[in-house]
Amino acid sequence: IVVIGYGTQKRRNVTSAVSNFDARALSERPVGRVDQALVGQMAGVTVKQTTGALGKGMSVQVRGSGSITAGNEPLYVIDGFPLATAAPNGSGNFSLGNPLDNINPNDIESIQVLKDAAAAAIYGSRASNGVVLITTKRGRSGKPAITLNAYTGYMERSRKLDMLNAEEWIDRSTEIINAQWVASGPGRTASQTNEQRRQILSLPVGQVNTSFMTDDRWYQPGHPGLRFIDWQDEAFRKGLTQNYQLSASGGNESVRYYVSGNYTSQQGMVIYTDYTAYSARMNVEVNANKRLKFGLNLNPTYSVNNDPGVEGKDNILHQMVSFTPVQEDSMGLYPNVGDFGQYRWSVSPNSPIGKLQYTTGETKRFRTISSVFGELQIIKGLTAKTTVNLDNIDNSSKSYVPYIIASNLATRQAQLTAQTSGSFNSFRKQTLVNENTLNYTTTINGVHDLSLLAGHSYNQDKIDRIAISSTGGFSSAVITTLNAANGISLNRDNTNEARNVLISYFGRLQYGFNNKYLVSASIRRDGSSRFGANTKWGVFPSASVGWRVSEESFLKNSSLISDLKLRGSWGTAGNYNIGDYSSIPLLGGYNYTFGGAGVVGQAPAGITNPDLGWEKSETFDVGFDLGLWRNRLTMAFDYYTKLNSDLLLNVPIMGATGFNTFLSNAGSVRNKGWEVEITSRNITGRDLQWTTYLNLSHNRNKVVSLAGGQNQLLIPSAFDISHSILQVGQPMYSIFVVRQIGILTQDDLNKGVALYGSETVGDPKYFDAKNDGVIDANDRVIVGHPTPDYTWGITNNVRYKGFDLSVLVQGQNGGSIYSLLGRALGRTGQGFTDNALGFYRDRWRSPDNPGAGVVSKAYSTFGRIKNTDWLYSSDYIRVRNITLGYDIGKGLKLKPVQGMRVYLTLENFFGHDKYKGGFNPEALNTDVSGSSVYPEPGDYGGLPLPRSLVFGVNVNF
Structure with missing residues (x-):
């Protein structure tokens, strides 16, 4: 049985692309987050661990990236409660909350991913990026079952960035x-x-x-x-991690329950960072009589995350690796902190250790997900169900930077209070969903299986924000609240309230004849307040068919083929992830002169587009499910093509309107690929069992069209010229830089090769793409793309008597990563004596000592254009997890103990990649973009993945 949208279905009757993850493995492996458990587990589901920071969500993509500006994260449905998520910003942080935050993985019963539109279309306008269905555990009739799971260990950096000593x-x-x-x-x-x-x-x-x-x-x-x-050695540490989980379940024919509690405490791999989380869950079902059933799901969570601002451009990690490794001994680890001055040959700012120690960066989040439902069997086979869901998030964050780590010594002494800064931000986000369904199932004459679904949904999202910040006014390094500021001077304060409503009607038909021929069709009609007056409603149909060939007489008794199903599907879905008021006229603050005096006024902030509508995706999928030798070997294969159209882009308009662009549905992107999942039960003996799970995916991404018939669109960078491009016929966010082809020699100068600025011998030699004799921004070419061509995972599970061993190996191939951190650590202009990456050992020093022939000299009189010197392959192979366990419960002969298992887990201990420009080839810091609209990928100081060793015990009572 697998979970599908608004119901369940036998696996053999599924006609669309659905991947299943057996969450029972979560009880045998310590996993901090649900999305962490999905890494390398499903074909077509790419889970990127973009950061090693505590409490941060991962990037999940289903069959590639289809949207340019509206996010590519899937819709999460937890126990039937649909929870959309915005795209992560820099460093993997979902600013308005990730639906998976603080959910205890041990509470999960099963996870299904709806990958094609035929499966996902039942969720309509939010399903173009796929749907992840999560079902939590339920109680079962019988005596109470109590489970304790506890583990402790340490985490540390998985790699050290090679810098000059x-x-x-x-x-x-x-x-x-x-x-x-x-x-x-x-x-x-x-x-x-x-x-x-x-x-x-x-x-x-x-x-x-x-x-x-x-x-x-x-x-x-x-x-x-x-x-x-060595600043890395001083800033990184082995951090203690511990987790304790207790659950109980049971019930009788009338009442069934599952309750649990969870406590997590983690010290970060960087000093002065830590994360603490508490969660509880109660799932209760009550059978009032044979026809009426009620249920309650309640999941409160609370977390505190202390992070002084480690990741990203110009943040502490960047400063840590670039900070001068030679300092005055009298200053210790605190140069340019407090009463200490700066080492004269250091051009870096304050000590990174001082910033870690004295900067406050605290985020608190209290969240409650709750659902109540009632289910009535009207007649045999006909069931009515109504559900009310509420997700409430209260989030607050504060920062404080005391004067002792601000500016330089002279300024600190002269302007004590003016050098402090602080901020406070909070939001409350509420999602209310009411869904009502009618479900009818019947079998006619023993050969016609029919299932009908009709439903209505009301979804309301509301968010309230408060933000305030100040520079100056603080007089204490201990009292960090803004109300303690003396003569506070605000530089930013605002409040904001937003709301949107989504109303939906949906239906589905499923039919099977003689357990051989299968048909499924669905349709959903969504209306959203987010879109224009002319396009508020959208319709999303789908259809799929299947043929269970193995049930035909010519295969039914085959000793080789035990199961064979051919299937094909088509469907449409949407993406409505834009601002709540993007389609209506908004006012912005503008100053003007009236009567000779300046007056604050308001004027339209953009052009209204009453035709602004959904992004749409259309998917075709063909595949088969195969079982051999009584399902000792099973395989699922799919080939798909997905076209995302009507993408939300800023379309250029005439300047006479007073604006440069307006938001419109104006682009398209195609993803095409194949995927395969294989399960092999290699050994199935009584004492020895060995099972192998393999998944492999190939996806090609291509921009089909852009706004206004443009052929390309350069993505603004936060600094310097653009290095990413959207170009028709090329993958999204292709890397667009000048190609470096060597180091200039005197012979090159004599031949008159093209130069960048006043280059001379020992400087980089670039490819003159325009063949105009000059190296400039016009010589940029596409040299790679951030999306891997292939992703894969292999899991081997071996059990021998009481021992069990699980090994997960995972990787990706065919992508590239552009290191903005590496670029910052390779500056060669006058005065740049920050530290540099280790490959500068092999730099050009003289014509007689050219080094490796690829690294230019240490000093130049000009800056360096963005080029392939900072382009790296993002390919990697990583042993994600090794878990060795032993079941000792029976040997203890303790009456209350029904079973006990101890285990040892290694996470991210082994791996290989060629990325030398940072810590993590999966790093994603979107704050490198110069535009809030386009989430340009790149790495500007992402933390390494944590390497952890954990010892744990599971006890069943």
Whole structure:
């Protein structure tokens, strides 16, 4: 039996693409989040662990990315409660809450993913990215069953970024300073001593110019007065993790219950980061009589996440790896903090250790998911059900940056209170859903199986926000609340309220003849307040057919083929993930002059589009399910093509309107691919069992059309020129940079090769794509794309008597990642003596010592255009999980104990990739984009994945 939308169905009768995850494995493996359990488990379901930060959700995509601006996360349905999610922002953070936040994985009974539109269309306008159905555990009649699951262990970084050590930094900095000195005037040579340079510069005794002079202590034995520091070793740690879960279930013919409680405590792999969560669950079903049933699901959760701002552009992780590894010994780990000044040859800001220790970044979230339902059997086979669901999220976050880690020493001393800053943000998000269904099932003459579904749904989302921030006014490093500020000066404060309503009508027909020929069709009509006056309603039909060939007489008695089903499907679904008021006229604040005085006023903030409607997806799918040798070997194969059209894009318009663009349905993207899932029961003995699960997916993504007939659209970058592009015929967000083809030699200069700026020998050599003799932004070409071509996973489960072993290996191939962090760590302009990536050991030093021939010299007089020097393959293979367990319950002979299992788990201990520009080839920091509309991918300082070792015990009473 598998769960489908608004019902269940026998697996053998399913005619659409549905993947199933047996959540019983969650009780045998410590998993912190539900989405973590899905990594590498299903074909066509890509789960990216984009960050190692605590409490952050993962990126889940079903059959690729189809939307450019409206998000690609699936719809989650938890015990029949549909919960949409917005796309994650930078560092994997779902700012308005991820439906999977704080849900205890041990409460999960089963997970199904509806991958094609025929399966998902019953959810209409929210299903174009697929649907994840999660069913939690229920009580069963019988004596109470109590389960305790506890584990503890540690987590640490899975890798260390290769940076120059202190000695290597001194070598590179000396090279930079000498180059700057030689270039600063005639008669100046690298061999001149600091004293000679001081005299040439007419500096007083004891004064230095750090641009042209080195620190004499660098070269003295023991480096007196200096301290060599590996900032990564100081900032990362082994963090304690622990989890305790207790559940009880049972009941009788009238009442069944399942209750549980969960406590999680995690110390982050970065010092001064931690995460604590509490959750409880109560699922109760009551049979009032033979025809009437009631139920209640209640799931309150509470979490506290302390993160001072580790990930992302210019945040602490970026500063940690770039921070100068040589410091004054007297400052210890706190240069430029409090009363300490800055090491003169350090161009970095305040100590990253100081920032981690003194910065406050706290997020608290209280959430309750609740459902009540009543179910009445009107006549035999006809059931009416009504459900009321409520998801309430109360979220608050505050930050505080004290003056002791702000600016420089002189400014801190002169402007004590002006250097503090803080903020407070909160929101309350409520989702109310009422659904009413009629379901009729019958079998006619023993050969005609018929199931009919009709339903109505009302969905309301409401969110209230408050935000306030201040720079200056704080006078205490201990009292961090804004009401403690003295003479507070606000730089941002606002309140916001938004609401949207979705009304739906839906139906489905399922028919089977003689257990061989299967037909299914569904339709849904959605009306949303988010869309224009002319397009508020959308219709989403689907149909699928199946033929159970193995039930035909010519195969029914086959000893080879035990099951064979051919199936095909077509369907449409939608995506309504845009702003609540994007289709109606809004007012924005504008100042103007009236009577010679400035007046605050309001004016339209954009152009109204009454035709703004849903994004649509249309999917065709053909596949088969195969079982061999009495299902010792089973396989599911699908080939699909999915066209996402009417994509929400900003269309250029005439400037005479007062605006540059307006939001419209104007683009399309196609995903095409295949996927296969194989289960092999290799050994099925009494004492020894061995099962292998394999899944493999291939997906190709292509932009089909853009707004206004454009051929391409450059994605604005947060800095410098764009490095991502949407181009017709190419994958979404293709990487668009200049191609580096080597290092310039004197021979290249003599031949007159194209140069970027005032390049000379030892600088990068670029490909002149335009063949115009000049290297500039016009020479950018598409060099890769962020979406992998292949994703796969292999799980082997072995059981021998009381022992069990599970090994999950997972990987991806064919994608690329662009490292903005690597670019920031490779700056070569004047004064850039921050630390650099380790491959700068093999840099060009002279024509006689060109190094590896791919890394340019340490110093240049100009910046560097975005190029393939920071382009990496995102391919990886990773042993995600190894769990070894032993069942010792029977040997204990303790009367209350029905079973006991102890286990040891290794997570992310082994793996291989070629990514040298950061910690994680799956990293995704969307804050590298210069536009809030386009979530440009890239890595600007994503944390490494945590490597963990955990010991646990399961006890059944």
